[in-house]
């Protein structure tokens with residue numbers, strides 16, 4: 001039976017018990033793995049919070065055009081987005097923290113897209129998937145928004161028409177790296 005993890009009085013020492021080496025730790029390096037096997041981990045609260053955030057990205061169920069077909073393919077078994085903790089597409093923006101803008105954004109759709117973004121709780125991130133979402137693509141006309149960053153802040157842009165599922169997975173990993181390197185606002189005011 002595994003001992004319950006505990007923090008020291010300084011809040012920096014985490015004891016995880018003698019058989020902690022059996023814990024699945026797929027996203028850590030050899031140094032961290034050796035530390036777990038020795039029974040002691042030191043880390044910061046910021047890293048733990050970021051780890052939780054980037055390990056469970058939930059995209060909003062939201063597609064605009066042909067790029068959405070590639071997004072759906074990314075969630076299917078062949079590409080298995082679940083490996084990255086990112087397959088639980090949510091039908092409610094209240095339960096989502098990633099918006100994948102997959103397809104061209106029309107002038108008519110832009111306020112809807114913005115409303116969905118506003119309904120997502122903080123912290124939240126945006127991936128712009130494909131040439132159309134990122135720049136208007138081939139649709140250089142008055143009906144299409146020439147880049148979704150005019151409507152919502154974008155964290156990762158994906159080029160291509162359409163981008164392959166591997167490109168979306170690469171964007172997810174880049175977003176995870178960005179979240180892992182982010183800093184919490186100061187709690188001291």
Ligand code: SF4
Nearest residue numbers: 066067130132161162
């Ligand atoms: S980038 Fe290509 S595949 Fe994606 S929405 Fe535009 S035309 Fe369709």
